[in-house]
Amino acid sequence: MKNKILDRYEQLKTNLEEFSKTQISLLGLDTNKKLDIFTRQLIDSIRRVDFVGVIKDREVSEFYSDPNNESFDPLKAALFFKQEGLIDEAFWMIFYFVYFGRNRETGWRLAREIYSSYNEDENWTWNRIIENPSEFRNWLNNNYSQMINDGIPRKFGNHRRYSTFNPTKKNNVADAIESYVSWINPPRTHIELFEENFSSSDSNPITTFNSLYVSMNSVLTFGRLAKFDYLTMVAKTGLFSIEPGLAYINGSTGPESGTKLLFYNNINSNVSSSELEEFLVNLRDALELGPLGMQVLEDAICNWQKSTSSYIYFR
Structure with missing residues (x-):
């Protein structure tokens, strides 16, 4: 990883550990390997979300x-x-x-x-x-x-x-x-x-x-x-200033089961999507993910739950 990305990785990893200890337990991150993989998926998602912001102010042919x-x-x-x-x-x-x-x-x-x-x-x-x-x-x-x-x-x-x-x-x-x-x-x-x-x-x-x-x-x-x-x-793209306050996981497959896995280490956990959304709002704030943080989490969780034991880069 480049230095800037590595610094962000370390900060996210530290914030995840602190969040799990002091706010809501992240039972799905029960090994250093899973924590590492989830953090790397967060980095990937942040970069995907930030990409449009990087190019939107450039002159486009x-x-x-x-x-x-x-x-x-x-x-x-x-x-x-x-x-x-x-x-x-x-x-x-x-x-x-x-x-x-x-x-x-x-x-x-x-x-x-x-x-x-x-x-x-x-x-x-x-x-x-x-x-x-x-x-x-x-x-x-x-x-x-x-x-x-x-x-x-x-x-x-x-x-x-x-x-x-x-x-x-x-x-x-x-x-x-x-x-x-x-x-x-x-x-x-x-x-x-x-x-x-x-x-x-x-x-x-x-x-x-x-x-x-x-x-x-x-x-x-x-x-x-x-x-x-x-x-x-x-x-x-800057066409209008709006912000997702939820990840809208209700009725989804990967994001909802992935959120259950993250917080409960059990995709069959009997917890409502509204409660999971509250957890995600708290996690977004703790990780300081910004106005589009719910998209970062939705994307990262969806990809992470596909492979929690080994890192896979998703395009």
Whole structure:
């Protein structure tokens, strides 16, 4: 480890031990090996969360926003559009980033080819979509057969593996996009939606996050993780200042069982998710993880519970 990372590692490890002794026992960290592995997962998660903050203030090249360029990246496209003042398009790219996900084999090809209208002349920009959302469905119906028979692989990311762009299937990409547009409800803009929630939440970034999280139940195929990832990415890119006050582990698999393992050393422990969330808030504060600390914990715990006896780096 580099010196700066090593210093952070040692501080986190010390804080974990102190927390377990003086506040809430971390029974799952009952060996030095498990403590080491969990601390390393925390470091990895911090670096993943901090990465967007590092690049968001840099000048981003336009070619990342061009879906006809193989370097297209919806996250960097969002940052480019933000720097150009095209705020709705920046939010739209965050939707793309979360909805499609990056596939380990095919990268962003599916997102890129959908956004480019399968290499037609006009991209499916936010303004084009909201003019007539049903036009996208017609386009999908007309192009799906060719897309799956052209011999070019294109896939959703790992967390989106149950999504589909088959127009005959339920909750396909057209359904998801139409529901997302309805959530924003143009001519209302993304910022106006967020500001409305901010105002009705007494200008509290944590309450605003939760209000938006609940309202996103109307966005088809966006479950717990997609809503959480979308809203935290809005925060990380600086599009709107919101903060997760919870890890939203209720109903999850890895994060909830991992939290039980961390605090009780028993994934079958009979403890409510609300109580576990309180434990995580206390742990976040003790570790001084900052405004996005709940995402750090959610990510680290989810990865740690997959392998508590040996360290694995997860991308």
